[in-house]
Amino acid sequence: MPAPSAAAQSTKERILGAAEELFARHGFEGASLRQLTSAAGVNLAAVNYHFGSKDRLVEEVFRRRLDQLNGHRSTALAKVAGLPETTIEDVLAAFIVPALELSHDAGGQLFMRVLVRAFAEDDDTLRKFLSDNYRHVMRMFTSEFARLLPHLTKEEVYWRVDLVTGALIHAMSGIGMIQRRSDVTEHEHRELTAEHLISFSAAGLMAR
Amino acid sequence: MPAPSAAAQSTKERILGAAEELFARHGFEGASLRQLTSAAGVNLAAVNYHFGSKDRLVEEVFRRRLDQLNGHRSTALAKVAGLPETTIEDVLAAFIVPALELSHDAGGQLFMRVLVRAFAEDDDTLRKFLSDNYRHVMRMFTSEFARLLPHLTKEEVYWRVDLVTGALIHAMSGIGMIQRRSDVTEHEHRELTAEHLISFSAAGLMAR
DNA sequence: CGTATGCTCAAACGATCGTTTGAACTCGCC
DNA sequence: GGCGAGTTCAAACGATCGTTTGAGCATACG
Known part of the structure; x- marks a missing residue:
């Protein structure tokens, strides 16, 4: 488990933050997981690992x-x-x-x-x-x-x-x-x- | 040119009608041209033929x-x-x-x-x-x-x-x-x- | 009749989608 | 040190996306 005291937020939080922004800008279907994970600075597979699917992330x-x-x-x-x-x-x-x-x-x-x-x-x-x-x-x-x-x-x-x-x-x-x-x-x-x-x-x- | 007095609407009008409904239901990026043309009962290529692109249709x-x-x-x-x-x-x-x-x-x-x-x-x-x-x-x-x-x-x-x-x-x-x-x-x-x-x-x- | 024009059609193009996979890496703990 | 759970990673999967193509059909005009 990464130390929560580290400067960066956790992967889950970074994904949630980027998701909020990109869903607002491009819609749920318009924002791709590749844009999203790229903006969050995490790996593409991280969304499905932490949330199960894109719908659950929404x-x-x-x-x-x-x-x-x-x-x-x-x-x-x-x-x-x-x-x-x-x-x-x-x-x-x-x-x-x-x-x-x-x-x-x-x-x-x-x-x-x-x-x-x-x-x-x-x-x-x-x-x-x-x-x-x-x-x-x-x-x-x-x-x-x-x-x-x-x-x-x-x-x-x-x-x-x-x-x-x-x-x-x-x-x-x-x-x-x-x-x-x-x-x-x-x-x-x-x-x-x-x-x-x-x-x-x-x-x-x-x-x- | 097909007779405008025919029972069916023109291809352009059918596309516009289906587009309005599907864009509302699924968003501009969520509604695909295949759904749209299928719902309108026209060929897939008809959108690009009559409107040039999906954006112009919007x-x-x-x-x-x-x-x-x-x-x-x-x-x-x-x-x-x-x-x-x-x-x-x-x-x-x-x-x-x-x-x-x-x-x-x-x-x-x-x-x-x-x-x-x-x-x-x-x-x-x-x-x-x-x-x-x-x-x-x-x-x-x-x-x-x-x-x-x-x-x-x-x-x-x-x-x-x-x-x-x-x-x-x-x-x-x-x-x-x-x-x-x-x-x-x-x-x-x-x-x-x-x-x-x-x-x-x-x-x-x-x-x- | 022959040809030009407007339109429809099935098929295919490359790009991108969400998701899955299996190996690599990072830790705490015995 | 070494096992094991938790996490990250690059790569690939099949599906679907918007668009393009070229042949085929219908109608109008000489």
């Missing part, structure tokens, strides 16, 4: 990030859920800020593009995997939104939360018109994004 | 739909732009309804998934192509929104229109939680989607 890329995102969202929500003084903006912040913070380390925005791709895939196995890893936390948020919006039907809440999700994904994936200006730091841009998303979404959720 | 798939979408949006906007009695909801309807109507014929929703994929691609040529075909109409809408929201800065308008776009794409691509219930027709679902999108987005645009 799942591992998702699991790593989704666990992180779900964890941060859950703890953020737990701090405000059920309290009488909690506002829509508080819950939205618990929903949005952890997602934006995912892009703190370099791979985060790329991961969002991977996620967008994944949902557009027709691969039922992958979609089910994502749904299973995503639904639980989403339920907690929708029920909290429902508590704060008692005049709306359950279905209406689903609709609006889904639209918030769309706006969030769009803003995070960096595929829209809004790009970070060169005169603002990444940190400032993230805070700006959060502010715009929260005020826009809060108004949308409370419509009528 | 562009043609986009051009066909984007021209359609841009046209419908422009005429819808022209009916309300600049008028004193025009509301935010009117402009939003001109922005949203033509997009939703794209899914009237079967390929529409699939096309939206293709579009989502395309924006997630790292292919600069493709992104520039899309941007060139998209920006013009977007400018008309943002300036009309800016007229109706004079208290907002230009940058604020950009942000909010971008978030509306994200919600729209998300709702159209069918990748979110909201799916058409089996007890509502596709037409009814489209109207429901438009209503939710417009009321949600109008509130978001007018926030504060």
Whole structure:
């Protein structure tokens, strides 16, 4: 076993990092294992040795990030859920800020593009995997939104939360018109994004 | 030249139809020309004969739909732009309804998934192509929104229109939680989607 | 009728794909 | 030192990729 204190990351971690980037740039089928292992500086056979197959590697890329995102969202929500003084903006912040913070380390925005791709895939196995890893936390948020919006039907809440999700994904994936200006730091841009998303979404959720 | 009055579509049209579906399902690199030509019922070499290359076919798939979408949006906007009695909801309807109507014929929703994929691609040529075909109409809408929201800065308008776009794409691509219930027709679902999108987005645009 | 043109077809091209193989290497441990 | 498990490596596997080729077919025009 190589010493974990060594300067370089482990082979598995290097593969996961390169995979996240290349899957985002070229898609799951567009990124080849040869590109991937070359970018990671590991041998071609290392992917099948450590992950079994390319498909399992794809799942591992998702699991790593989704666990992180779900964890941060859950703890953020737990701090405000059920309290009488909690506002829509508080819950939205618990929903949005952890997602934006995912892009703190370099791979985060790329991961969002991977996620967008994944949902557009027709691969039922992958979609089910994502749904299973995503639904639980989403339920907690929708029920909290429902508590704060008692005049709306359950279905209406689903609709609006889904639209918030769309706006969030769009803003995070960096595929829209809004790009970070060169005169603002990444940190400032993230805070700006959060502010715009929260005020826009809060108004949308409370419509009528 | 085969008679255009014949029952079957032309080879080019059959290829374009199959391409739209398979690109949406499997991505541009994931859908092979062999799958595609087989699904279209044409010979493998027909793609290179009629379109020159697979990349040019991809562009043609986009051009066909984007021209359609841009046209419908422009005429819808022209009916309300600049008028004193025009509301935010009117402009939003001109922005949203033509997009939703794209899914009237079967390929529409699939096309939206293709579009989502395309924006997630790292292919600069493709992104520039899309941007060139998209920006013009977007400018008309943002300036009309800016007229109706004079208290907002230009940058604020950009942000909010971008978030509306994200919600729209998300709702159209069918990748979110909201799916058409089996007890509502596709037409009814489209109207429901438009209503939710417009009321949600109008509130978001007018926030504060 | 003969020929030119537009199109379709089966077959093949070289390149690249994910995966497998078996030998070589690197350790901790007896 | 030497065995053995864990890992890396170059090489090769068959399959499939986008593209090209050249023959064959259909229709239009002289």
